[in-house]
Amino acid sequence: MSSELGAISPLAAYVGSFIDVSLPAWALMVAATAIYWFVLLLPPVAAMTYLDRKVGADIQMRIGPNRVSAYGVFQAVSDAIKLFFKEDSGPDAQEGWLFRWGIVAAIVCVFTAIGNIPMGENLALSNLDSGVIVVLTSLCFSNLCIFWAAYSAKSQWSVLSSFRVIAMVTAYIVPIAIAIVPPILIAGSPNLEAIVRAQGGMPWKWILFHNPGTLFSFVALFLALQIWQARAPFDHYRAQGEIAGGFTAEFSGMRRGLITLLEYLSLMLACMFIVTTYLGGWQFIVNLESFGRAANVVEFLWFLFKIFGLVFVSIWIRWSLPGLRADQIVSLSWKILVPIGLFGSTLTAIWLVVFKGRGIGDFL
């Protein structure tokens, strides 16, 4: 039973291996989901909100929040409590449930994608052979849910924002779908666990440095995922200056807090996806076989270290570049990201044929 469960959900089987009593599979799945959400996922996401404010303040030569506790570490806690005790108001003509549950559905989509990504040897909520495809589908669906929430709010800002959301789906999903081809070709499978196993701990074993072509598709994937998150400078559908926050404009109270959660979960998902497919995933630089169970902790922290490197780059881009118009984003996507993604994928395919599947790291 345990091996069957391990094939579906490695984390549930891993949780089951800690206790002697044999629990039913669904109980292990619930426990694994709770652990994944509250222990592995939410602390880094909370840290990201703090990092965003502090690094952003530093880039603008400000100090940033520092009154809540030492260095303002608990600013996110204060924000969350305040939003929880705030009135939940909305426009008069809202389409009841679509407006209320659209953001929740978007968070569910993002979480569905995140659950496929392994954060350590056994720390993946699900292990699907079509992992990459599920992630790509969830990316699209999360934006569809945002479209529901925006369109049913029935204010002019939200409706404008909903048009922009739909216009932008093709702008990011085509470059992502093209740029994800090299890891699938190199690993021989769209299973995210297999993609991690195809890489190694040292940088020259990463898919990023597998051949010259993967460098190009890495850039395409990174920028396309930035467009998907709609963080500044790609914040055309949640732009504060232009359309008053777009779909966020009509949400108040805790629903507003959920939008912030969605924003940082999206950032987390984008960075996890890039680290897993191009930057070696959770593979540590040395062999951890002698560590026993502590190996998982080391791998998880190493994975987080790489994620926060990418998060720092995202924050850096966000606070230092001016925003792009919607047409500029579309032309960036179709005229630059798609060609360099196609170039990278083609070069990788040729390289794999010529060098019989070996990368640069294999020749060193």
Add this chain to the structure above:
Amino acid sequence: MGILENAFPEYVVFSQLDKAINWARENSISYLTMDLACCGVEMAQVAGGRFDIERFGAVAQVSPRHADLMIVAGTITYKMASRIRQLYEQMPHPRYVLSMGSCSNCGGMFSWEYSYSAVSGVDKLIPVDVFVPGCPPRPEALLHGLITLQRRIAGQRVLVRDELSVVRGANGNP
């Protein structure tokens, strides 16, 4: 808060919960910028590097539904008055108003004696929590106004019963 507001007796548990909620509210003020005239320039400065209102956890918002505090900075014309009222009504509870500068405090040099087109003070339209004097006030004065508002929030009763709440309405606002 709804039915929980001012519904509990004056026990230690509830007053400590009040303290926690007030701590969160005073340290995370999202403000709606209502920059109507030259005071708006001083208000924009307060978010910059030299004064940095974000140290207190305050962030500027563009949508009234995200805001806790409306900073009215500048001359209020009769045409703008209805908009200010509408935006205030769109803000979710608890909501606060800070009036910045002489024009929005009392009309200033555009008061009814001198001008046919300006409202003599924002308190004619909406309830005001803090007045910041000056023409225009320096950013330090606005920061002091924010700290004053934080003290006011700290003294609020959220869960604990408040005899005056019947008269004053929720959060001291009519």
